[in-house]
Amino acid sequence: MATATRVSFGERLAELGATHPDIVVFDADLSKSTQSQLFAAKYPERFYEMGIQEHNMIGAAAGMALSGKKPFICSFSTFVVGRFEAIRMSIGYSEANVTIVGTHCGVAIGEDGYSQMALEDIGLMRTLPNMTIIQPADDREARAAVDFLATHQQPAFLRLTRQGLEDIHDETYRFEFGKADLLKAGNDAVIFATGGVVYNALRVAEDLKGEGFDIRVYNIHTIAPLDAETVVRAARETGRVITVEDHSIVGGLGGAVTELLSEQQPTRMKRIGMTTYGRSGSPTGLYEYYGLDTAGIKRQVLDFLR
Amino acid sequence: MDLSLPALHRYAQEMRIDIIRMLHAAGSGHPGGSLSLIDILTVTMLKYVGRTADNVLDPDRNRLVLSKGHGVPALYAVLARAGVIKHEDLITLRQIDSPLQGHPHNVSMPAVEAPTGSLGQGLSIAQGMAMAARLDGSARRTYCVVGDGEMQEGQIWEALLSAAMYKLDNLIVILDYNKGQIDGPTNEIINLEPLAEKLRAFNWDVQEIDGHDVEEIDTALSNAQRLDGKPHFIIAHTVKGKGVSFMEHPTEWHGKAPGDADAQRAIEELQAQLTKEA
Numbered sequence: 001m002a003t004a005t006r007v008s009f010g011e012r013l014a015e016l017g018a019t020h021p022d023i024v025v026f027d028a029d030l031s032k033s034t035q036s037q038l039f040a041a042k043y044p045e046r047f048y049e050m051g052i053q054e055h056n057m058i059g060a061a062a063g064m065a066l067s068g069k070k071p072f073i074c075s076f077s078t079f080v081v082g083r084f085e086a087i088r089m090s091i092g093y094s095e096a097n098v099t100i101v102g103t104h105c106g107v108a109i110g111e112d113g114y115s116q117m118a119l120e121d122i123g124l125m126r127t128l129p130n131m132t133i134i135q136p137a138d139d140r141e142a143r144a145a146v147d148f149l150a151t152h153q154q155p156a157f158l159r160l161t162r163q164g165l166e167d168i169h170d171e172t173y174r175f176e177f178g179k180a181d182l183l184k185a186g187n188d189a190v191i192f193a194t195g196g197v198v199y200n201a202l203r204v205a206e207d208l209k210g211e212g213f214d215i216r217v218y219n220i221h222t223i224a225p226l227d228a229e230t231v232v233r234a235a236r237e238t239g240r241v242i243t244v245e246d247h248s249i250v251g252g253l254g255g256a257v258t259e260l261l262s263e264q265q266p267t268r269m270k271r272i273g274m275t276t277y278g279r280s281g282s283p284t285g286l287y288e289y290y291g292l293d294t295a296g297i298k299r300q301v302l303d304f305l306r
Numbered sequence: 307m308d309l310s311l312p313a314l315h316r317y318a319q320e321m322r323i324d325i326i327r328m329l330h331a332a333g334s335g336h337p338g339g340s341l342s343l344i345d346i347l348t349v350t351m352l353k354y355v356g357r358t359a360d361n362v363l364d365p366d367r368n369r370l371v372l373s374k375g376h377g378v379p380a381l382y383a384v385l386a387r388a389g390v391i392k393h394e395d396l397i398t399l400r401q402i403d404s405p406l407q408g409h410p411h412n413v414s415m416p417a418v419e420a421p422t423g424s425l426g427q428g429l430s431i432a433q434g435m436a437m438a439a440r441l442d443g444s445a446r447r448t449y450c451v452v453g454d455g456e457m458q459e460g461q462i463w464e465a466l467l468s469a470a471m472y473k474l475d476n477l478i479v480i481l482d483y484n485k486g487q488i489d490g491p492t493n494e495i496i497n498l499e500p501l502a503e504k505l506r507a508f509n510w511d512v513q514e515i516d517g518h519d520v521e522e523i524d525t526a527l528s529n530a531q532r533l534d535g536k537p538h539f540i541i542a543h544t545v546k547g548k549g550v551s552f553m554e555h556p557t558e559w560h561g562k563a564p565g566d567a568d569a570q571r572a573i574e575e576l577q578a579q580l581t582k583e584a
Contacts, residue, residue: 024441048437048472056430056464063434063448066412066420068365069441071434086427086461093421094412094431 001139002164006103008142009160010035013072016150017043023150024064026050026057026073033162034074034103054079058086058098065096070150077102077118077159084124091155092128099149100125103160105135106246106274107290108196110163113280118159123251125157126224132156133224134177137198138168141221144175152177161196161246163283168199168219180227180234186214189240189305192231194220194253197292201244204298213305215242226256228264235267242270242301246292249273270304272297307388309353315520318348319583321383322549323576324396328379330569332400335408336376338559339453342484342517342544343377347384349523350449350480357388362417368446369435371420373428374453374482375409376561381418382406390417426459428452429479433469436477436537447531450479455487458496463508469537470509477537478530482517484546486556502541510539517542550575 017023017039026048031037040047050057054075061071073080081087081102091098105118125131132154136142142160149156168183180192184205193201198219205215216238218230235241241261243254254271261267274290287293291300307313321344329335347370351357355368372381379399385391391406398404405415409423419435422428432450439446456462469477481501485492492498505512513529515522523542530538546560547553550572564572 046441050468051471053464053468055427055461056433056468059427059430059461059465060434060437060468062420063371063431063436064438065434066431067369067435067438067442069438085424086430089421089424090427090431 002166003139004162004164005136005139005142005160006035006162008139009101009146009158010038012143012146014038014042016146017046020070020150022068022070024048024069024071026061026071028052028054028057028075028079030075033076034101036074054083055086058083059090061098062090062094062096065098066094070097072099072101074101074103076104076116077121078116081118081121081124081157088128092131095130096155097153099156099158101158101160104162105159106161106196107278107286107292108161108163108246108283110283110286111280114278117278119248119274119278120251121159122223122247122253123255126251126256128155130155131224133159134222135159135195136221137195137219138165140167140169140173141175145221148175148177159195163196165196166199168202178222178225178227180230181219181221183219184215184217186216187238188213188215189242190216190218190234190238191242191244192218192220192253192257193244194223196246197244200292200294200297203294204301207294207298208301220253223253223256226260228260231257231260232265235261235265239267240305241267242272242304244297245273247273249275270300272300307352311520311524314349314352316583317352317387318345318520319549319576319580321348321380321387323573324383324386325379326550326564326569326572326576328382328396328399329563331397332563334400334563335379336561337553337564338486338546339374339377339482339484340380341548341550341553342546343451343482344380344383345518345520346451346480346482346523346542347380349520350451350527351384352388353524354447354527355449357385357390357417359389362390366444366446368449369419369432370449370451371422371428371432371435372410372451373422373432374425374451374456375423375428377453377482378408378410381410385417425453425456426461429462429465432477433465433474436469436474437472439476440474448477450477452479452481454481454483454485454492454498457481457498466505466508466510473535474537475533475535478527478540479538480540480542482544483541484544486546486560488557488560491556505539509536511536512539512541514541515543517544518548549579
């Protein structure tokens with residue numbers, strides 16, 4: 001069943017409220033969209049509606065964290081990460097134990113168009129030396145990531161989707177922070193995918209097996225710290241690296257892998273993702289338009305492999 | 307420590323000398339806003355926050371966030387007076403291996419409550435600290451010192467709106483209203499006036515005082531202990547560079563460290579005042 005990771009987050013956070021009395025939640029007038037409303041309904045005394053004040057929300061959450069609380073601050077990712085300078089000072093530099101929850105990430109938010117789409121947020125957050133970045137790819141992973149973050153003692157960014165995501169994991173799944181998650185073996189090339197397009201990337205790899213390419217696929221849920229050992233080894237073993245993400249190819253997962261490999265294992269690479277400002281349209285229509293559906297990813301992978 | 311008003315006044319005068327020495331040794335920094343701030347900070351930190359070496363990490367300590375982070379020499383001087391920093395370490399200000407960073411940093415110096423220096427953010431952090439105190443059912447107070455230039459930041463007005471909405475009467479803001487910023491007099495850059503009217507319209511309790519008169523500072527802070535549903539704002543009128551005749555100018559000594567001759571002259575002036583007052 002397709003589940004939006006923002007829903008997985010909201011449901012799990014509301015459950016954790018019972019066992020984690022230090023958790024406080026902030027939202028900036030989007031609690032119905034970010035699903036922080038589920039926590040608010042159960043724990044109104046630990047929920048802070050900040051109105052349309054993302055800068056102030058960042059600072060107030062930092063003050064809470066510096067007073068021993070565990071704040072989660074929620075908004076559309078572009079609105080909260082866009083207040084980057086407040087994040088870098090009040091959360092990053094202070095080592096405030098705040099989790100920034102950015103929902104509505106990527107072009108797949110659809111009809112609302114570019115103003116609401118976060119396409120640069122990973123790139124911004126990656127520049128902060130102590131910022132954990134997690135982007136789950138399905139419901140199970142998102143719930144496990146929230147469990148992890150509830151006790152994580154560092155600034156963190158959790159990147160979530162508006163759209164429903166198909167399951168990629170079964171009930172045996174275990175979330176391992178900082179570890180690349182092998183979805184499919186193969187030695188002809190490796191795909192590193194993250195977030196809402198992991199499912200599509202995996203379908204493409206399975207599809208291409210019939211066409212003579214055995215492609216390894218990793219789901220990268222922890223973008224920072226990146227699992228450098230696995231990425232370098234996979235690059236060395238396959239010789240061809242592809243990244244797939246619903247984010248700008250600059251600064252995101254593609255940027256992270258490129259930077260790492262250029263120093264440690266220079267490898268032929270193809271970064272698949274956004275290269276322009278986004279447009280309005282249906283989520284599926286936009287994935288087709290920007291080449292992030294299975295047909296589009298397959299086309300780009302084949303161009304690269306041939 | 308003697309917390310009588312004459313003693314607090316004397317400490318502040320002595321710390322003016324510390325500030326000049328620190329900035330002279332560092333070769334850079336902000337004398338104007340540190341000297342305008344020192345009387346406010348002395349009374350607030352020593353008498354009302356009650357910072358001592360023993361309570362730096364006490365969860366129930368009162369907090370003081372210096373939102374105008376460039377005034378940090380004054381903060382370090384007061385922390386030294388409180389026994390939290392060694393007095394002889396003050397002259398390591400801005401040196402590469404010193405915990406006394408050029409702007410406040412809580413990680414380098416745990417007695418500093420929050421990183422500031424990007425203007426307009428400290429009040430939001432103080433608001434969060436006041437919210438946490440409320441959630442904990444703690445009587446601790448959060449104090450925040452803001453500058454007039456940073457009152458131009460939108461984030462300040464976000465915090466002013468929401469702190470009143472959350473009825474944070476455990477939050478006390480003191481404005482070091484020295485009327486100057488880097489590019490010129492504040493009223494010629496972006497005028498704040500009529501400020502008291504604006505703040506009252508934002509549902510804050512407002513007092514207006516002379517920010518160099520320790521008795522007025524003390525009375526205002528004492529009044530601001532009221533838990534009446536409103537956050538408290540003290541507009542403290544000050545003079546940039548206060549205490550050093552040639553630094554008392556709205557902008558000239560905003561961000562310029564005194565050289566050898568100026569430092570010597572300033573210290574002589576301040577010592578003469580101390581002798582005269584004694």
